[in-house]
Amino acid sequence: MIKVGLLGFGGLGQAAARVLAPKGEMIWTAVADHKGYAQNKAGLDYDTLIKIYHKQGSVGFLAPDGILSSHSIQDVIKQASVDGYFLALPNLPNTFMADVARQFINSGWRGVLVDALKRTSAVEQLLALQDELQQAGITYLTGCGATPGLLTAAAAIAAQSYAEIHNVTITFGVGIANWEAYRATIREDIAHLPGYDVEKATAMTDVEVEALLNETNGILTLENMEHADDVMLELAGICSRDRVSVGGVVDTRNPKKPLSTNVKVTGRTFEGKISTHTFTLGDETSMAANVCGPAFGYLKAGISLHRRGIYGLFTAAEVMPQFVR
């Protein structure tokens, strides 16, 4: 039984807890938000924690397993019994995930860390921690959500038919009924729009976000996004990062996807033929399913690596995720 911890209990963390609940191979033993944490070796209950979080604003209010703390991550690392953490934390600020990784390194904790980071620059900060992670006995898998993650891995598989990769094009469609359940994610998307950056998007009030979405009828169209699929495929030796492009359409007012999320891998075969493999996600699969499923699949694969004494930083393009029952 793999003991799993969650850092972050916003939209993504809550979805992750729901994905985890029915798994026979994993048990949810710890969770931290920015005001507190909760931990229990015998397992935490999703329904109870969701209620407490919504009513009181932190999992730290859980009795008797919760504790309020202004350094909840540091505390949960020390106190909880966890084999692997899914870092379901906001992507912003851009240095956040690397800062959290450093907390794990400094704590002396050994185990598996998985993130669903999106930005190239955020993954690059983790790459700089390669040696420290190895020495600390931590197996860290980065970019393990939907894109990067599921689609990057599919691209790495698709590339196998070709002698040379010409381009990898990821186009995602996301539909959410209500953007307020994904406040952080939507701000990350806005940061990719022309005229915006991470700082400006983070500083926006909910009213300002709402006003922007009113102008576009709730639709965000994103092109040439800074997405870590590029550095991940480059690191895997598949193609240089400038051959990878990521874009998409987010409908913030409709759970139906505006288009089918897909990755196209175009290359030249050994016979000189140019062709394209396509991996398309079913429209009925949500962002939460396509992020959290892979994240736990990579966490399980990370546990196998860790047990074999294989530490350091890996990306979703290098490791085959394992299916979690």
Place this chain on the structure above:
Amino acid sequence: MIKVGLLGFGGLGQAAARVLAPKGEMIWTAVADHKGYAQNKAGLDYDTLIKIYHKQGSVGFLAPDGILSSHSIQDVIKQASVDGYFLALPNLPNTFMADVARQFINSGWRGVLVDALKRTSAVEQLLALQDELQQAGITYLTGCGATPGLLTAAAAIAAQSYAEIHNVTITFGVGIANWEAYRATIREDIAHLPGYDVEKATAMTDVEVEALLNETNGILTLENMEHADDVMLELAGICSRDRVSVGGVVDTRNPKKPLSTNVKVTGRTFEGKISTHTFTLGDETSMAANVCGPAFGYLKAGISLHRRGIYGLFTAAEVMPQFVR
């Protein structure tokens, strides 16, 4: 530089040699057919060997690096300097690949073996060698062609979005201009037809194969084939083997594929939604590209495992192939 050997120099082995030729990370140092072998640490030349094979019937005629031998596999294992072999051997007889694996085990050779086996029962024979392969220091990757192989790996990735997998359906289209370049492969396909089995198909003369193909206008339609994708996905814990089905259409008189090869993975997400992910191969990619590319990608991944001291049997659904430049 990875030193690569090829066992078998029929249609598949020759394509493999062509795929290998431009690779900077791999050097082709050995090849064996059923009449002889050739080996050279500095590398073998594709054009020279193809000519010799077609003119004289065996790579053993290559001067000065070839030797004729009635136990060419045993000899090449002993004489050649090879880090990993691609077993580009006929799938028939069904016990052949396991017999070859036993020759490697008994020889004391240590390294990586990769096959592109198709049948479930052939892969099961290799599974029985798990402990012996581990003790021998051999990292054996089985089912690493197109299907099983590329499509099985894509299915394993696609499965990650789902809490439960309902079915995996692989449908392939193959077009070849002239079946006589793939005598062994076509007999394997015929063995899957109603009223045929492996023995009967193997015993057919070229004239009999030609007569059968005349009846069907050169088209072979295959359903519910015994394909190892089922046992591989079961072993990876993704679904029970009865949920995996493989079928296809082979046009033996037209290089254009009669349909686009694809795998569909249908499952239920954690929210209870039923959906289907689809991975589709570009029509311009040949069977040779889709088999040999992955085979060498898995060989490279196998070398990484072997260097870390990880031995034994693995399938294409468990290991992420690496891109070979």
